[in-house]
Amino acid sequence: MNIKIIAVGKIKEEFHKAQMKELEKRLGNYCSFSVVEVDAEKILDETLSEKYKEIEADRILHQIKDNSYVITLEINGKMLSSADFAQKLKEIACCGVSEVVFIIGGANGLHQKVSDIANFKLSFSKMTFTHQMVRIILTEQIYRAFKINNNEKYHR
Numbered sequence: 001m002n003i004k005i006i007a008v009g010k011i012k013e014e015f016h017k018a019q020m021k022e023l024e025k026r027l028g029n030y031c032s033f034s035v036v037e038v039d040a041e042k043i044l045d046e047t048l049s050e051k052y053k054e055i056e057a058d059r060i061l062h063q064i065k066d067n068s069y070v071i072t073l074e075i076n077g078k079m080l081s082s083a084d085f086a087q088k089l090k091e092i093a094c095c096g097v098s099e100v101v102f103i104i105g106g107a108n109g110l111h112q113k114v115s116d117i118a119n120f121k122l123s124f125s126k127m128t129f130t131h132q133m134v135r136i137i138l139t140e141q142i143y144r145a146f147k148i149n150n151n152e153k154y155h156r
Helices: 014-027 048-060 082-094 131-149
Strands: 003-008 032-038 069-077 097-104 120-123
Touching: 003 048, 003 131, 014 032, 014 131, 032 048, 032 082, 082 131, 097 131
Parallel strands: 003 032, 003 097, 069 097, 069 120
Antiparallel strands: none
């Protein structure tokens, strides 16, 4: 299975980069994993947030294949336990889907046209996290899901 994360913006802190690198290495045993970073719009005027989201949306949508299973991360998405998330990925794989795309929006959130194409909307919490942290949490949960689905002990 191919798993791709499309994220608005870049990871800046070295310790976050190191965490992602380690998780990507671990995931290599289970899937083809990639991260696509699309440029974030610089927020010059708060009243233009919808326009900024639309520009970012076009960049995101350009990275998605027509037959991809799209999961957006949204505050109003469905919350799942790690076991339920693992089950969700297993169900998607059993349906013959070759690529799962996770989308993490920018500072202004996701534009509606990105949300509208989602096959599933996922939420980690009602709280707001930095996009860098969400990327790490998501990647760790994907790794954990593969460990669960393979009946392997998860390293802590």
